[in-house]
Amino acid sequence: MSYVEELESQLDQNFIAIRYNVEMEGPAIKPESDPDVQNILPKEEPYKSIATGVLYGDMEATLNGVKEGLEEDLSPIDIINNGLMKGMDAVSALYTKGFYFLPDLMLSGDSMMEGVKECEKVLGHKSETKATTVSFVAEGDPHDIGKNLVVMFLRANGYDAIDLGRDVPTEEVINAVEEYKPIFVTGTALMTTTMTVFPKVVEELEKKGLKVPALGCGGGSVRKDFVESFPMSVYGVEAYHTPKLADSILKDKKTWKELRKEYSEIVGEFVPEYA
Ligand code: B12
Structure with a gap:
């Protein structure tokens, strides 16, 4: 057991809550359980996993979802609009309500951009230049x-x-x-x-x-x-x-x-x- 783990095992959570006069309101509500977020999040896969990845600022989960979608031949534009952007919309809703803070936005923004970069690889750059x-x-x-x-x-x-x-x-x-x-x-x-x-x-x-x-x-x-x-x-x-x-x-x-x-x-x- 590490030093930190040993210290944590000795902590009495109830005592800490009483000491700082914190009212225990039960377990934390998951972001995806918020009614506004539920309305925004797509129901079908892999869009749901992609959007939830962005919602959690989880770059790996977002990327895995995007790669899965691309392997299934979904269009990168659909992945952006129906997955990545929906995740960001949900993040915006939680930020507006005061449940998310700037660090959450940054993690989610970075996860979204990693997903976008993956889509960009498929969209590519056209060799000829129009203007x-x-x-x-x-x-x-x-x-x-x-x-x-x-x-x-x-x-x-x-x-x-x-x-x-x-x-x-x-x-x-x-x-x-x-x-x-x-x-x-x-x-x-x-x-x-x-x-x-x-x-x-x-x-x-x-x-x-x-x-x-x-x-x-x-x-x-x-x-x-x-x-x-x-x-x-x-x-x-x-x-x-x-x-x-x-x-x-x-x-x-x-x-x-x-x-x-x-x-x-x-x-x-x-x-x-x-x-
Ligand atoms: C992510 C985010 C951040 C991230 C940004 C990360 C990044 N690299 O971009 C970070 C954490 C840095 C951030 C910081 C801040 N943020 Co902020 N942020 C957001 C959030 C949640 C999402 C924005 C986003 O990326 N949306 C997704 C993208 C894709 O949308 P979009 O850029 O609008 O683009 C879409 C269309 O507009 C369109 N489009 C865009 N441009 C163009 C151009 C053309 C030609 C076309 C055709 C289309 C088009 O295309 C896209 C759709 O396909 C919004 C909430 C919201 N409701 O928007 C707040 C929000 C924009 N932030 C806000 C604020 C206040 C801030 C801070 C000032 C907070 C603070 N107290 O410090 C700071 C900025 C400090 C500073 N001055 O440096 C406010 C702005 C309020 C206002 N009305 O002025 C918002 C609205 C949140 C809120 N409800 O209060 N933020």
């Missing part, structure tokens, strides 16, 4: 999971996607537009305090006389009406929509105004936000 795009997370914002998905989908669809990373100063975005002349710029913001960067990017681009066909703005806290309150922009709903938006700019010369009007047709599905 260049630029992606960034707004200045002051550390949330980069959505942006990483956007970049992955663009690369898998043949775009040379320049990834500027997270917490990117507006000036760096403008410099990248000047240097790479992208056909599409994507911005992601998850906080109400950082989404205000988008109109600033547009303002700076206009000041410098730089034209981009469109700036796709997405992220958890961003809303369509906010994005449509400034020019050059289009509200992006799902990361996998990005290559379809880019294709319509490249092939059909769609403008940002047309992207707003024809979003659902362009991405090829009913999008409630655009109904």
